[in-house]
Amino acid sequence: MSIRGNFYRVCFFGMCVFITITFYTIQKSYDGDESLLNGYLNLTGKVVVYAATPFFGSPITNSYLKNCPESVKTSCIITNKKRHFCNAHAVLLFHSRDINEKKLGRLKRRTDIPYIIMASENPYYANIRKYENYFNWTMTYRMDSDVYYPYGALNRRKEIVDKLVSLGMNIDRFGKIYMNEPKWCPRNRGPEGPYKFTIAFENSNCKDYVTEKFWRKAGRYRVVPIVMERKIYKNLGIPDDMYIAIDDFPNLTDFVEHVKKISENETEYIKYHKWRENYRIVDTNEDNYGFCQLCQKIGKQKTIPKQKSYENLAAWHSTLSCDNSFVDSFTIM
Template sequence: MSQIGGATCTWRYLGRFVTLGIYASVALFVWYTLVPTRSKHKDSIAINNNNADPATALIPVHTKNVVIYAATKFFGHPITTERFLATCPDVQNYCRITQEESEFDNADAVLFHNADYRGSTDKFKKMKSQRKPGVPYVLWSLESPTNDMFRPDSHMINWTMTYRTDSDVWAPYGTIVKLKNPVEVDLNAIWEGKTKTATWLASNCITQNHRFDLIKKIIDNGFEIDIWGNCGKQVSQCAGVDNQESPCVLELIKPYKFYISMENSNCKDYVTEKFWKALNDRMTIPIVLARKYYKDLGVPDSAYIAVDDYATLDEFLAHVKKVNKEKDLFLSYHQWRKEWKVIIGSGFSGWCTLCNKLQDKDYILKNPKSYKDVAWWHSFEMCNNQIASKYL
């Protein structure tokens, strides 16, 4: 027995203390290794309060393996881990997508792509009758209700994964975030690189919101717009939405001052990659039909021009023609670049978010939900396709 600092200490007590310390260390190690961390980040497309690349957005440090069974294809094409988790490669370390029906029983979620959903098949009927608690059935869609109504039966779907901000899993085509620190932007270089007026690349010419009719009327009133794709001239490798990522499209559009970013339907939160890309590396001023849809998504008012800001088409044309001619006025629509950053989502970012959300099994079990009428949720009072009619 010996005395340390005035306290009596024996080797017996010291041995017990060391043993307890070892047990506590092992317990802590097991806890942090096996228990998944609940991510505090709403979605993987968001970035933190810095100017970091969104691809480095935080994911849970401690994770469990997750399997998502894709019960349908994506417009007839396979749904694979390599394609749909490409924007978050780190997530692939613990999350994978399978289309093997044999893995249905072990899946952490079952996903249906709405356009490929066939609810009357024996396969889907079996899934409805054999579902398990804590395994959400997820409905994924990139389309507006004008273009594609939701198909599943009552209470078949637990979560929605769409571009809508109120979806259970948010899967936007893009978003915009405020930078913590302003950045330098060479505005003069933007002006000097613009040699043409306005352009539009589209594959869908006949739409319920009459956008093409309005575009043709704008042209008839003396505002030059070059039209490419199915609605205008054909350009090799550039026509259609499937080639939006082609460098050819960037080269085609970047010399223009304006890009016609009118969607094929005017619906809540339905803002596609054509708007976000026009803002981003194409360095154009998007022309849209209605301000509300972009304001609701937090886009700065000075980043685009909305037709419905003007009482008449003549007033709109007078303004846009002035912007086309005056350098300072044109560059005022690019000042936002110093304080904001566009993040391209393409609608696939929802998969990364879904993988992270599936980490919290306890939350899923304690908060069950299902949609009595998912088609109503998707469509009721969500669209106004009459905005252009005022100007025709």
């Protein structure tokens, strides 16, 4: 066999390997974060959402739709590629914690589509500024947002936990705040874990602000959450017997006695799990429920109507929607 023949065979083999690796890389990218295939997508007839910022530093891509209904996945595309900006039906996201003021000023402002700001944090941490009449829609955990994106800070939750311990309540405390971060965490033991109750205090008591620390502990770990104020949870339609609220009691001493009583009475304790017969918790934050809602909202509008805008977003998502005086009312006595 000639040297030339061997050379052609090696070249052919090398080209096959190159094509195989390239195809695999693109396919893998699509299965994961769509970062490469994003540039090859067919946008014809689809709702195109342009992600102008990352989400806590990570790119917002079409993978955010992976748990949406099939009708949404086949009719909507989320892209962060600048080449798709002109084709977008909505300029999403602007995630509040990732907005770069200088880049915001350089981005050409389209007036024919809604500009959307997303905030997953409460007002103490969302870093939302005025942005006078720049944004048209909000996408947050608040029920009065244009796109509802629930979970599925400034108060002193440590102080009230320490107060409960001083009153005789047995609480295992973990985390940086207690300088106790074991590699093995008991909360990850699931239904067979050692706990009946869990402290589910949010870092601020704000309107509609109920995060995964409540939903996952009640659902995944099957324990009874202990919260601060009932009205926040009641306003979201959460069953009253799903949790124990401290403000149902005149003082912490009575609350601790109630928890001890429930803990020792299996019949009474089981009542806090009866809701499971009629409800199933869906982790809307992990499933990116808000992005599914966004695509559906845009898709239903055959033509984008004249846009409203928020004159002062900082005022809309302000600390006035929070009440952290609760801790004082139960610890200063």
